Amino acid sequence: MTGSKVNEMTRQQVATAVKVIPVSEHFVWDGVTEEDRPLSKEEMLAGMAAAAKKRGRPMGSGAKEQVAIRFDRDVLAAFRAAGPGWQTRMNDALKDWLSTHKPA
Numbered sequence: 001m002t003g004s005k006v007n008e009m010t011r012q013q014v015a016t017a018v019k020v021i022p023v024s025e026h027f028v029w030d031g032v033t034e035e036d037r038p039l040s041k042e043e044m045l046a047g048m049a050a051a052a053k054k055r056g057r058p059m060g061s062g063a064k065e066q067v068a069i070r071f072d073r074d075v076l077a078a079f080r081a082a083g084p085g086w087q088t089r090m091n092d093a094l095k096d097w098l099s100t101h102k103p104a
Helices: 011-017 041-054 073-081 086-100
Strands: none
Touching: 073 086
């Protein structure tokens, strides 16, 4: 892969090269201000699990289906020219058309 960096170190060399500094050496809690209290391991893991659930693309409503469809360039250009949300506006236009026309 072009541009990728290669690490020549083994896992053991990396483990011995990295010094893990305990939290107590970085920060001393005065025991008074609860907002400054360091998180416990359980609190930290719970927060990471909650954040992991929020990552990625939002869940859809389940009411839509993804399809491949072709439109004329001028039709797409007109909807896209109105800015973000053009796919929703196109969907609404098709719904409006369906309300005035009976499907065969």
